[in-house]
Amino acid sequence: xxxxxxxxxxxxxxxxxxxxxxxxxxxxxxxxxxxxxxxxxxxxxxxxxxxxxxxxxxxxxxxxxxxxxxxxxxxxxxxxxxxxxxxxxxxxxxxxxxxxxxxxxxxxxxxxxxxxx
Amino acid sequence: xxxxxxxxxxxxxxxxxxxxxxxxxxxxxxxxxxxxxxxxxxxxxxxxxxxxxxxxxxxxxxxxxxxxxxxxxxxxxxxxxxxxxxxxxxxxxxxxxxxxxxxxxxxxxxxx
Numbered sequence: 001x002x003x004x005x006x007x008x009x010x011x012x013x014x015x016x017x018x019x020x021x022x023x024x025x026x027x028x029x030x031x032x033x034x035x036x037x038x039x040x041x042x043x044x045x046x047x048x049x050x051x052x053x054x055x056x057x058x059x060x061x062x063x064x065x066x067x068x069x070x071x072x073x074x075x076x077x078x079x080x081x082x083x084x085x086x087x088x089x090x091x092x093x094x095x096x097x098x099x100x101x102x103x104x105x106x107x108x109x110x111x112x113x114x115x116x117x
Numbered sequence: 118x119x120x121x122x123x124x125x126x127x128x129x130x131x132x133x134x135x136x137x138x139x140x141x142x143x144x145x146x147x148x149x150x151x152x153x154x155x156x157x158x159x160x161x162x163x164x165x166x167x168x169x170x171x172x173x174x175x176x177x178x179x180x181x182x183x184x185x186x187x188x189x190x191x192x193x194x195x196x197x198x199x200x201x202x203x204x205x206x207x208x209x210x211x212x213x214x215x216x217x218x219x220x221x222x223x224x225x226x227x228x229x
Contacts, residue, residue, distance in 0.1 A: 045220035091159050104173055107159030
């Protein structure tokens, strides 16, 4: 069975602090895709990153970075020098390849990040 | 801007009623997926349509049905509404390279 666990329900930091959001996944497939989405109070899910299971390179995009470790089935997300605009709920998601399953995303329960000025 | 529109934005219904939600991509996409997001939870996959046919279905009862039109717009129908159907309903389309799934702003359904 596939599962995504985001153990941190809520995190509160002060602006300019670094923060890491944890994501642990379970899957029996050898080919799969991992995603992070941001959901601000407006409700729309904003795509942040997609990573396939064969690419364990860490990625950095501005203040965002992602650490993918297959050995621990984790795909953690770090925001450096957090800003108030980063306040949102962040979701980690898993999609298994094959059978046109690109749209079948399995989401974690999300981590609510509050960045205070 | 992911270019996905959903209507209506908000909707209030009573138990037992039926509801139709709509989703349209900015440009053509052959695949559309629908998700239900209950308050405080992550989205849950309802079903996916590809070339006007249901291709995959999540763990949702037959009260949930859908349709995809030739212009790639899509509808989600829910019959015999229950209080537990109150949620944000999201549709999504793949990006041009199929590397992303772009979501619409959602329809918030409240069942009283």
